[in-house]
Amino acid sequence: MPDKHHTFWLNFLLLHVMMASVTGEDCFDHRTLSDKVSISYTKLDLSHCNITRLQQSTFRKYPNLQILDLSYNALEELDFSVFQFHTALRKFDISHNKLRTINCSTLQYIRGITHLNLSYNHFKNTFLCKEFAILTKLRYLGLSATRIDRYDFVNLAHQELETVFLGLEHLQQYESGSLQLLDTEKLHVVLPQTSMNTTPLYNDFNISTTLELSHILCEETCDLIVEDIDKIIQKSKVSKLILSNVTIPWHGMVKILYISWRTTIEYLSINRFSYTTRSFYDHIDFSPGSIKSLTIENVIPQDFLFSSRKHPLNIFSEMFIENLTMSHSELSHFPCPPWPSIFQSLKLTNNKITDVIFTKCKTLPNIQSLDFQNNVLERLSSIASMTSTMKSLKYLDVSGNRLYCDFRTACQWSQSLLILNISRNKISDSIFNCLPTNLEVLDLSGNQLSSVNNGINHLKALKELYLSSNQLSHIPDCSHMSKNLIYLNIEENIIHSPAKEQLSKCQHVKRIMAGKNKFQCNCELRSFIRTAEDLHESLIGWPHSFTCEYPQDLKGVMLKDFHPSEISCNIFILVGLIVGTMVVLLVFILFLCKCYDLPWYIKMIFQWLRRKYRIRNNNNEEAMMGKSFHAFISYSQQDYEWVTDLLIPNLEKGDNSIKICHHIRDFIPGKAIIENIIESIEKSYKSIFVLSPNFVQSEWCHYELYFAQHSLLGKNSDHLILILLEPIPQYLIPNKYSKLKAIMKHRTYMEWPKEKGKHGLFWANLREAIKANIPLEDDDIYVFN
Ligand SMILES: *[C@@H]1O[C@H](CO)[C@@H](O)[C@H](O)[C@H]1NC(C)=O
Numbered sequence: 001m002p003d004k005h006h007t008f009w010l011n012f013l014l015l016h017v018m019m020a021s022v023t024g025e026d027c028f029d030h031r032t033l034s035d036k037v038s039i040s041y042t043k044l045d046l047s048h049c050n051i052t053r054l055q056q057s058t059f060r061k062y063p064n065l066q067i068l069d070l071s072y073n074a075l076e077e078l079d080f081s082v083f084q085f086h087t088a089l090r091k092f093d094i095s096h097n098k099l100r101t102i103n104c105s106t107l108q109y110i111r112g113i114t115h116l117n118l119s120y121n122h123f124k125n126t127f128l129c130k131e132f133a134i135l136t137k138l139r140y141l142g143l144s145a146t147r148i149d150r151y152d153f154v155n156l157a158h159q160e161l162e163t164v165f166l167g168l169e170h171l172q173q174y175e176s177g178s179l180q181l182l183d184t185e186k187l188h189v190v191l192p193q194t195s196m197n198t199t200p201l202y203n204d205f206n207i208s209t210t211l212e213l214s215h216i217l218c219e220e221t222c223d224l225i226v227e228d229i230d231k232i233i234q235k236s237k238v239s240k241l242i243l244s245n246v247t248i249p250w251h252g253m254v255k256i257l258y259i260s261w262r263t264t265i266e267y268l269s270i271n272r273f274s275y276t277t278r279s280f281y282d283h284i285d286f287s288p289g290s291i292k293s294l295t296i297e298n299v300i301p302q303d304f305l306f307s308s309r310k311h312p313l314n315i316f317s318e319m320f321i322e323n324l325t326m327s328h329s330e331l332s333h334f335p336c337p338p339w340p341s342i343f344q345s346l347k348l349t350n351n352k353i354t355d356v357i358f359t360k361c362k363t364l365p366n367i368q369s370l371d372f373q374n375n376v377l378e379r380l381s382s383i384a385s386m387t388s389t390m391k392s393l394k395y396l397d398v399s400g401n402r403l404y405c406d407f408r409t410a411c412q413w414s415q416s417l418l419i420l421n422i423s424r425n426k427i428s429d430s431i432f433n434c435l436p437t438n439l440e441v442l443d444l445s446g447n448q449l450s451s452v453n454n455g456i457n458h459l460k461a462l463k464e465l466y467l468s469s470n471q472l473s474h475i476p477d478c479s480h481m482s483k484n485l486i487y488l489n490i491e492e493n494i495i496h497s498p499a500k501e502q503l504s505k506c507q508h509v510k511r512i513m514a515g516k517n518k519f520q521c522n523c524e525l526r527s528f529i530r531t532a533e534d535l536h537e538s539l540i541g542w543p544h545s546f547t548c549e550y551p552q553d554l555k556g557v558m559l560k561d562f563h564p565s566e567i568s569c570n571i572f573i574l575v576g577l578i579v580g581t582m583v584v585l586l587v588f589i590l591f592l593c594k595c596y597d598l599p600w601y602i603k604m605i606f607q608w609l610r611r612k613y614r615i616r617n618n619n620n621e622e623a624m625m626g627k628s629f630h631a632f633i634s635y636s637q638q639d640y641e642w643v644t645d646l647l648i649p650n651l652e653k654g655d656n657s658i659k660i661c662h663h664i665r666d667f668i669p670g671k672a673i674i675e676n677i678i679e680s681i682e683k684s685y686k687s688i689f690v691l692s693p694n695f696v697q698s699e700w701c702h703y704e705l706y707f708a709q710h711s712l713l714g715k716n717s718d719h720l721i722l723i724l725l726e727p728i729p730q731y732l733i734p735n736k737y738s739k740l741k742a743i744m745k746h747r748t749y750m751e752w753p754k755e756k757g758k759h760g761l762f763w764a765n766l767r768e769a770i771k772a773n774i775p776l777e778d779d780d781i782y783v784f785n
């Protein structure tokens, strides 16, 4: 997934970088986009790309295209069949090209179109061919013209349009009544800048209820233009008039306001208004007229300089209208009306309004809605006391200011206030000690809150509480909050490990948004996750916006998919498991010891390893000098069978690698036994003694043992090997053989195992003990010198 996203954004970026360039065809290089990415595109901006020709192949990659902007290119002809497979295409802007004709027969291919902008091309006339009637979904049509003839729009006569845009800057000729064929809610006209007779045209602006006039321009004497507008207004039946891109002297604008005052116009909007002279106050009677709502936006220059006694903005504050908007105009002030106004709504957004606004202003008794979004307000106490005189105020938006809490004395808010938006300010926790008590909606998102204190519990009517993008580390305690609370937003805070209880306390809240927090996915979070799953219907954004932030390796994993094992989270289970495992292991070891004699095996292997190690270290040639046998065997006659049947065959194995000195075979007849014994021991590398109760009884055996122990080479204490064939109780050993007792006590001996299975290891071990490189010498020469 991350890869896919990565390429998507990469391509997206690439696309935008390329679109920024204006060098012909490579403005947008389609080859760089993978099909997978392009298929998801619904919107394509190819404006300013110097495109001269459209090809079907260009758009084939974007089968889901809905919005296509090809404005400001160099297209001369247009064949809509290029889009025959783009049935989703809705908005198509091809304004500011060089089109001369439209291939009308291909209009059927864009039958689903709702927005079509053909303005500012090189069409000779505005006649719309009969195929336009196919475009039954059309709501917006943009055209421009140098001449308009009587029946140009006849083929659209039955279409109910929303907006028709007509760029008529260069209009030379207009045939009266032509526009009457259009049926549209809004007509937007860029007024002609030519010297033609405009009367027939203006008379036809009465076709819509909303009229927008653009490009109203004059420098000094503007009587003509004001007269024109007067004519248009008087003739039309518009209820909403919008004037945009207006450049006229201040008094011209005031005059337009005045002539609009008692007409059909209820809503007047002046957008992008620059005045060419100084602003000044003029006393004009703006007592109640038709206009209910006035909007003035983007005023240039944005400083209302004034030379007269009264501030020019008093013109507006004295007006008897319901709603006034003045935004994006850098206003630093707005005067308190000199008499009780009928203002219901004042919107002074995106200005430079400061704390002194409406201080002690008692003339706004009807004001219901105040919007000071994005200004430079600072002290919340000033704003609170400002509202205290506004008995009808229900809605206050002071979002996007620099407000901080500075309450020292009792806080005074208008008690009528229901909706308060203080988002994106510098509000701290003390806000909860001073809030209008009847609030229903409180937006405190984007502030510096670290906790929600009990003050919130006084808001008994609170329905919606917005606390997103703060510094909250816990879910606020909902249990004492208003019982009417239906919406709580605590997204994008720093809640790491929310407790299950905190969430359950908010159970009565119908919609809770708590996602996009930095959740720490550990065992403690499990009960929260379970509660969250139970409450998922009211938990908006579950599960997608609830993801782990820590630990790093779980980042991005949805809480829903976080399932730590029961074992890793429960300390009792964990301890139990460890103890249990140990017990089982112990029992197993005991069982092995008991049934399979494990210690014996371990001992044998240990001995074997030790021998191997010693052989490696001491197997020097010198020690081997004069040796003819690997081992001499001493045993009691009673154990004869064991020695000849098992011991010798198993050691010698018939491969001559080990030679055993066996008295029956290797003693020299005629020699004294003692001599034989001594010689044999000395010629052997090791001496093996087969110990058993019988051995203890045998005198000879004792001799042999004695000699072996004292032999010249006996310094190497390792050359004695004792095999305990049968256990010998200590009492069996006669006292005179204290030597044997001592040997048996201090030397380790090899026990002959009774179990057949162990025999193999026993023999291997024994062979290893006596293995050595005996110099291969001829017996005849060496034996018995
Ligand atoms: C004026 O504002 C009030 C309150 O916001 C609103 O209810 C009313 O519809 C508005 N009137 C007009 C004419 O826009």
Ligand SMILES: *[C@@H]1O[C@H](CO)[C@@H](O)[C@H](O)[C@H]1NC(C)=O
Pocket: 373, 397, 399, 400, 421, 423, 424, 441, 442, 443, 466
């Ligand atoms: C508060 O104002 C902001 C704009 O500053 C807006 O996005 C938000 O939706 C408003 N809050 C409410 C509850 O309407």
